[in-house]
Amino acid sequence: MIEVRNLNKKFGDLQVLYDINNRVEAGEVVVIIGPSGSGKSTFLRCLNQLEQATSGEIIIDGVSLNDSKIDINKVRQNIGMVFQHFNLFPHMKVIDNITLSPIKVKGMAKEEAREIAMELLAKVGLAEKAEAYPNQLSGGQQQRVAIARALAMQPKIMLFDEPTSALDPEMIKEVLDVMKDLAREGMTMIVVTHEMGFAREVGDRVIFMDGGRIIEEGPPERIFTSPQNERTKLFFSKIL
Amino acid sequence: MKYFFNILPTLLVGAKMTIQLTAVSVLFGTIIGLFVGIARVSRNRLIRWLATAYVEVIRGTPLLVQLYIVYFGLVNVLDLGQYWSAILAFSINSGGYVAEIVRGGIQSIDKGQMEAARSLGMTYGQAMRYIILPQAVKRILPPLGNEFIILMKDSSLVSIIALEELTRKGQIILTRNYKAFETYGAVAIVYLVMTLALSQLVRYMERRLETE
Numbered sequence: 001m002i003e004v005r006n007l008n009k010k011f012g013d014l015q016v017l018y019d020i021n022n023r024v025e026a027g028e029v030v031v032i033i034g035p036s037g038s039g040k041s042t043f044l045r046c047l048n049q050l051e052q053a054t055s056g057e058i059i060i061d062g063v064s065l066n067d068s069k070i071d072i073n074k075v076r077q078n079i080g081m082v083f084q085h086f087n088l089f090p091h092m093k094v095i096d097n098i099t100l101s102p103i104k105v106k107g108m109a110k111e112e113a114r115e116i117a118m119e120l121l122a123k124v125g126l127a128e129k130a131e132a133y134p135n136q137l138s139g140g141q142q143q144r145v146a147i148a149r150a151l152a153m154q155p156k157i158m159l160f161d162e163p164t165s166a167l168d169p170e171m172i173k174e175v176l177d178v179m180k181d182l183a184r185e186g187m188t189m190i191v192v193t194h195e196m197g198f199a200r201e202v203g204d205r206v207i208f209m210d211g212g213r214i215i216e217e218g219p220p221e222r223i224f225t226s227p228q229n230e231r232t233k234l235f236f237s238k239i240l
Numbered sequence: 241m242k243y244f245f246n247i248l249p250t251l252l253v254g255a256k257m258t259i260q261l262t263a264v265s266v267l268f269g270t271i272i273g274l275f276v277g278i279a280r281v282s283r284n285r286l287i288r289w290l291a292t293a294y295v296e297v298i299r300g301t302p303l304l305v306q307l308y309i310v311y312f313g314l315v316n317v318l319d320l321g322q323y324w325s326a327i328l329a330f331s332i333n334s335g336g337y338v339a340e341i342v343r344g345g346i347q348s349i350d351k352g353q354m355e356a357a358r359s360l361g362m363t364y365g366q367a368m369r370y371i372i373l374p375q376a377v378k379r380i381l382p383p384l385g386n387e388f389i390i391l392m393k394d395s396s397l398v399s400i401i402a403l404e405e406l407t408r409k410g411q412i413i414l415t416r417n418y419k420a421f422e423t424y425g426a427v428a429i430v431y432l433v434m435t436l437a438l439s440q441l442v443r444y445m446e447r448r449l450e451t452e
Contacts, residue, residue: 050355077361087356091374100370101360146356153360 001026001157001188002047007056009042009212016042018212020056026156029189031203031220033196035235039212040192044159047190048079061156077105080150084162086142088134088149094121095130098149106153113152120148124178140171144178151182158182160191196240200224208232244426247413251430254409259434261323261405262392265330266338269391270384272331273338278368280343291339298336304397306333311401322403326395334391341383345376378449385442389435396431406430 002024009017016039024030032040045051047058049065049072058065060075089097098117102108108116121127124144126137134142143163150158160179164172176198183189183202193199199206200220207217208229216229227233279291298306310332311325320328349372357367399408410427414420 048359050359073358073361073363076359079359081356081359083352083356085350085352087350087352089353089356089371089375091378101357101362104366104370105361149360 001028001061002190003057003059004047005057005059007043007046007058008054009039009046009051010054016212017046017053020214022207022214022217024157024188024190026188027186029183029187029191029202029204030207031199031205032190032192032207032209033194033199033235034209034215038209040209041161043209044081044161044190044192047157047159048076048081050081073105077153078156080153080155080158082143082146082150082158082160082163084165086134086139086146086166088142088146090134092133093130094126094132094134094137094145097134097145098152101149102152117148117152120151121145123181124148125174138171139167140174143167143171143175147175147178147182157188157190160189160193162192162194164193164195194239196224208235210235243419243422244429247423247426248430250409250413251406251426254404254406255430255434257403257405258392258395261326261330261395261398261403262388264327265334265395266384266388266391268327268331269334269338269387272335273340273342276335276339277342277346280339281346283364295336295339298333299340303329303333303394304400307397307401322398322401325401326398326403330391330395334387337387337390338384341380341387342376344383345380346372348379349375381449382442382446385438385445389438389442392435392438393431 002022004020004022007017007020008015020043032043034040042051046053047060061078063070063075065072065075088094089100092100095114095117098120099110099113102113102116103110118127118130121130124147126141126144126148129137129141129145134145137145147163163179164175167175172195176195179189179191179198180202191198191203203220205217206220206223208215208223208227208231210231216223216227216232223232224236227236276291276294279287280295282288282291307326307329310320310329311322314320314325353371353375354367357371358364362370395405396407398405399411402408404412406427410423414423417423
């Protein structure tokens with residue numbers, strides 16, 4: 001589903017990603033963990049080209065993003081993204097946040113978009129908030145709307161960039177529950193998170209990054225119980 | 241006091257011209273400023289450079305000189321007359337300032353908004369149109385109101401090309417009776433009433449946008 005080859009990323013003189021290679025299979029849930037500034041988010045943002053890789057190749061669903069003929073907007077329609085700070089559109093009602101892109105980008109009929117949006121809202125447990133504005137919702141509710149908004153484009157891949165980091169503790173669970181459901185339904189997911197419980201329970205594979213490199217990866221059980229690399233051990237000793 | 245009310249009808253005729261001149265110029269200026277402001281944040285370097293050059297030239301030269309260039313300088317190329325010369329000069333001038341207001345409004349919108357829009361497959365243009373600009377407009381309106389007030393006061397400059405707006409009306413009255421203090425005092429009062437009314441309107445707008 002996703003293949004990354006020799007990905008390097010520099011911001012000016014600062015190199016933040018070194019030679020990343022990875023493959024993500026369809027239906028796989030990959031959790032990326034690691035200290036702040038380790039390049040996790042940048043890696044994720046390269047996948048949907050919110051950041052341009054300095055070198056290397058990303059292949060999504062058989063299509064190389066290096067190919068100058070591809071329409072990046074088309075590619076992005078297949079890749080949903082959920083942000084740390086939700087980034088809902090504050091001037092629109094919840095329902096319009098969700099239906100805008102299906103209508104304007106995909107050319108979907110209003111009624112159909114609305115129907116899908118209501119289904120998704122029900123799925124994330126917020127059907128009664130369709131007519132509310134984002135600032136009338138709690139952080140956890142906003143993030144669930146953001147997930148519904150991304151899903152409305154019917155993507156094949158979902159990227160989560162620290163989706164619970166900006167939430168109050170009591171709201172983290174409701175967001176993680178939605179993500180668990182999604183994983184169970186077979187969505188291909190890449191999740192950058194500090195929620196180790198989620199990584200362990202839901203992840204098919206855990207990637208540990210530090211200093212812009214993939215240090216270690218493998219099944220959650222092995223990574224968490226018997227990490228091989230010293231840096232991984234050090235990281236766990238600090239957070240667990 | 242009696243003198244004030246004597247000349248008031250004449251001054252109001254001038255005030256009407258002042259308002260008209262200002263309103264039309266701000267309208268055109270806003271249209272120019274919207275395009276130039278969007279161009280200022282364009283990803284195309286040439287477009288960005290052209291827009292920046294426009295803004296720098298307009299803001300770096302006196303309005304009076306700009307008015308002279310349009311009215312006297314272009315008289316052989318296009319003879320617009322006083323009224324349209326004034327409108328043209330003021331619109332171009334106002335466009336430069338409004339462009340900066342628009343740019344500021346666009347850049348004040350959180351970067352995450354553009355990223356969220358793009359991640360949903362929207363083009364840059366769609367993201368601007370549906371997400372960025374509607375939010376920016378709320379932040380643009382109050383400073384735009386202030387621009388209106390500034391331009392209204394600056395419009396007294398056109399008295400110099402003998403367009404009969406408020407200041408010019410005062411000058412004409414003065415040539416008949418030489419009551420400089422009383423006449424210009426009256427002119428100032430009329431300006432003050434207009435700008436006070438406008439700034440109240442701006443403040444009202446600000447309050448309403450805040451509560452939304």
